[in-house]
Amino acid sequence: MTTVHARLESGQLNEAAELAELVRRASGDGAIVSFIGIARSETKHLERVEKLVLLHHESLTLKSLEQIAFDAAQRFAVSHVHVVHRCGEIQPGQPIAFAGASAPHRRAAFEAADYLMDRLKTEAVFWKREEGSSGASWIEPTEADYADRGRWE
Amino acid sequence: MFAEAQLKIRSYGKLADLFGAECEVSMNAPCTVAALRQQLIENHPEAADVLRDKRVRVVLADVVMQDQDIIPRGEVPEFLAPVSGG
Numbered sequence: 001m002t003t004v005h006a007r008l009e010s011g012q013l014n015e016a017a018e019l020a021e022l023v024r025r026a027s028g029d030g031a032i033v034s035f036i037g038i039a040r041s042e043t044k045h046l047e048r049v050e051k052l053v054l055l056h057h058e059s060l061t062l063k064s065l066e067q068i069a070f071d072a073a074q075r076f077a078v079s080h081v082h083v084v085h086r087c088g089e090i091q092p093g094q095p096i097a098f099a100g101a102s103a104p105h106r107r108a109a110f111e112a113a114d115y116l117m118d119r120l121k122t123e124a125v126f127w128k129r130e131e132g133s134s135g136a137s138w139i140e141p142t143e144a145d146y147a148d149r150g151r152w153e
Numbered sequence: 154m155f156a157e158a159q160l161k162i163r164s165y166g167k168l169a170d171l172f173g174a175e176c177e178v179s180m181n182a183p184c185t186v187a188a189l190r191q192q193l194i195e196n197h198p199e200a201a202d203v204l205r206d207k208r209v210r211v212v213l214a215d216v217v218m219q220d221q222d223i224i225p226r227g228e229v230p231e232f233l234a235p236v237s238g239g
Contacts, residue, residue, distance in 0.1 A: 123238075
C-alpha cells in the first residue's frame, strides 16, 4: 500500500531524521531518492541574505503539501512519499524542504522526487521573502520553474 | 438587494504589503470577484499590475473563486499573491 506523509514544520527541519523515517517505511523497497532544499546565503544579485521568511496560510498551505504528495503517489510507481516543508524564519544554510520517495525500482523514485520539487516550487502555498542588508524582496517562481512544472503536464 | 457595505478582505504575500493583511473595501454587496478586484484597482492604482496578474488567486473558505463568482455578504475573501515553496 502506498503511504503519503506531508507535514508543515515550524521548528527546525531535521533532514537526517526525515530520511531515517523514510528508510524505515521503505522496508522491502529497492530505491529511495530524497531532495533537501537549502536556504541560500546570497540573493540572485549576490547580496548577502540574513534570513529567509516563509509565510504560510493557516489551512491552504498544508492542503497544498498534501495534494502535491498525494498526486506524486498516484502518478508514480512508488511505495512512500515523504514531504516536509518549513515555515517561519530560516537562516542561510538551513533546510527549507525535504522531498523523498521510495519505490521498488529507482526510476519511479527519481521521477517522484523531481515532480514533488517542481510542484512545490510553483504551487505550494507559501510566500517567500529574502531579507538582507539591502532590504527585503519577495521571491516568486522563475520562468524556468514554471517550465519545469510544465514538463509534467 | 444590493447595498453599499464594508467588505473585509485578507491579503497574503506582496499583496499584504500593499493593502495590509486585512483591510475593508466599500462595495455594493454582494458583488462579484471581478467587481471587487476592479474596486481595489481604483483604490490602489499602484497595485493594478499585481492585481491583474493571472497568478493572483482569490479564495473563499479555501476554495478558489472565478471572476464571475459572487462573494456573499459577510464573507471574507482572501487575495493570494503568487506562491512559491521549495
